[in-house]
Amino acid sequence: MTYLGEIALILFATTIAGALSQRIGIPSVIGQLLVGILLGPALLNWLQPGELVHVGSEIGVIILMFMAGLESDLKLLKRYFKPAISVATLGVIVPMVCFYIYGIVMHQSFERAVFWGIVFAATSVSISVEVLREFGKLNSKEGATILGAAVVDDIMAVLILSIFVSMFSSGQSGAPNLAISLAEQAAYFVMVFVIIRWVAPVLIKLFERLPVPQAVPIMSLVICLGMAYLADLTGLSAVIGAFFAGIAVAQTNAHEEVETNIAPIGYAFFVPIFFVSVGLEMRFDHFWSNLGLILGMTIVAILSKLIGGGLGAKLLGFNFHSAYIVGAGMVSRGEMALIIAQIGYQAKLLHPNLYSELIVVIVLSTILAPLLLKDGIERGGQVKECVRKRSDRVGKVLQA
Numbered sequence: 001m002t003y004l005g006e007i008a009l010i011l012f013a014t015t016i017a018g019a020l021s022q023r024i025g026i027p028s029v030i031g032q033l034l035v036g037i038l039l040g041p042a043l044l045n046w047l048q049p050g051e052l053v054h055v056g057s058e059i060g061v062i063i064l065m066f067m068a069g070l071e072s073d074l075k076l077l078k079r080y081f082k083p084a085i086s087v088a089t090l091g092v093i094v095p096m097v098c099f100y101i102y103g104i105v106m107h108q109s110f111e112r113a114v115f116w117g118i119v120f121a122a123t124s125v126s127i128s129v130e131v132l133r134e135f136g137k138l139n140s141k142e143g144a145t146i147l148g149a150a151v152v153d154d155i156m157a158v159l160i161l162s163i164f165v166s167m168f169s170s171g172q173s174g175a176p177n178l179a180i181s182l183a184e185q186a187a188y189f190v191m192v193f194v195i196i197r198w199v200a201p202v203l204i205k206l207f208e209r210l211p212v213p214q215a216v217p218i219m220s221l222v223i224c225l226g227m228a229y230l231a232d233l234t235g236l237s238a239v240i241g242a243f244f245a246g247i248a249v250a251q252t253n254a255h256e257e258v259e260t261n262i263a264p265i266g267y268a269f270f271v272p273i274f275f276v277s278v279g280l281e282m283r284f285d286h287f288w289s290n291l292g293l294i295l296g297m298t299i300v301a302i303l304s305k306l307i308g309g310g311l312g313a314k315l316l317g318f319n320f321h322s323a324y325i326v327g328a329g330m331v332s333r334g335e336m337a338l339i340i341a342q343i344g345y346q347a348k349l350l351h352p353n354l355y356s357e358l359i360v361v362i363v364l365s366t367i368l369a370p371l372l373l374k375d376g377i378e379r380g381g382q383v384k385e386c387v388r389k390r391s392d393r394v395g396k397v398l399q400a
Helices: 002-023 028-039 051-071 074-079 081-105 110-121 126-134 141-168 175-208 215-233 238-250 255-280 291-315 320-329 334-346 352-399
Strands: none
Touching (some): 002 028, 028 255, 051 255, 081 110, 081 141, 081 291, 110 291, 126 255, 126 320, 126 334, 126 352, 141 175, 141 238, 141 320, 175 215, 175 238, 215 238, 291 320, 291 352
């Protein structure tokens, strides 16, 4: 029954860490990530990234993204879908180019240098979502752009990964596999449209009539987990399915009931496990001997996404501060980059001696991303306040 003690420790430590983080003025998610580093193999070694943590973290990130979809404004997402495509495209191209150049400079082979770029082209906005929610920015133009870009980014990263692994891992053309993958994913998005438009509302209405407590929240979880599972089957990230499931349920009259009942399950149990699991991936085995490489990769990882995503937003008419927020929201790599790195390691596209260092860089970029996003949001707020005061002064002068 050791896992009971582990869960109790995680929940207690993340609650205290979250409270302390807010007290000193940093996003609470930072404290929860640091709990994983403190209690994990990197320092105290009280927790291990075992099966319990793995499954709990997967459910946690699925519920987190389901809640993000539930709280999202579909009209706003549609309105900012074009900027989202621009952000995602440059947010993939810039990191791939930068890491390819950096890999060549660090004497990596062509395949391994390109694969570094693929790993860091991926984005995981699950942590950015939590920061956006904490600052009330989830349903802003920046929040909608970040969420939309994350979906497009994920699709692009999966397709590039499929092509690259099939070409360089097996030495055979990846065209047939790619065609099948594209067909499956196209079918999945058709299914998403059908579920949002017709299936989810019908299922929710049917379960509203059942004389069973919590029937509607249970049905919403079935939709969430089912769409996440099908997304995973088609090669997409499960969080995409969970996000669209949240959007589907948000279009029904049960929106508030579902949010009221599902949020405590996620935020009181599964979501803290997810944040801790990211910190548990940190290792310091070869950290000091490869400190230069790690720092260099971390700087490239942060700047390439910040510049790529921000430039994509700026080209579509966002001002500097909004573009900075969007770029910062795309910096976090999280579980998506960890998955790609694992696939590359198994396909021998990563040097075994550098695998741990790559994981450290992924975790570092994930930890630093909320700080950048917080800084961008606060700077944007200060700019708006200055503009408002200036407008007030001009108005008073005109009245005088």
